[in-house]
Amino acid sequence: MTDALIIAEGTVDRHVKTLAQEVVSQLALRGLHPTFTEGASEGDWIVLDYLDFIVHLFVPALRDKYRLEELWGAGELINLNVDHLASV
Numbered sequence: 001m002t003d004a005l006i007i008a009e010g011t012v013d014r015h016v017k018t019l020a021q022e023v024v025s026q027l028a029l030r031g032l033h034p035t036f037t038e039g040a041s042e043g044d045w046i047v048l049d050y051l052d053f054i055v056h057l058f059v060p061a062l063r064d065k066y067r068l069e070e071l072w073g074a075g076e077l078i079n080l081n082v083d084h085l086a087s088v
Helices: 013-028 060-066
Strands: 004-009 036-038 045-049 053-058
Antiparallel strands (some): 036 045, 045 053
C-alpha cells in the first residue's frame, strides 16, 4: 500500500504538531501534499499520508505503546538519530 513508513517522535504534543507542520511545509515546497492527515488537532499521534510514503509522528508514550516498527519485521529499519533539522 505504501513504499515507506517514516516514524518519529516529539517530546510532547505541541512538539509533534510543530514537527508535522514543518514536514508538510517542507514537502509542499517540493510539490508534495498529503492526501490524508489524521490527529493534527490532538497532536499525540499524527499521520501524514503521501501515498508513496506515510509519516507517523508520536509522543513517546504512544510510540512505545503501539511499536509500529515491529509490525514490519521484513522491512529495513534505518535509524537516523536526528537531534536537530537544518534548514533546507
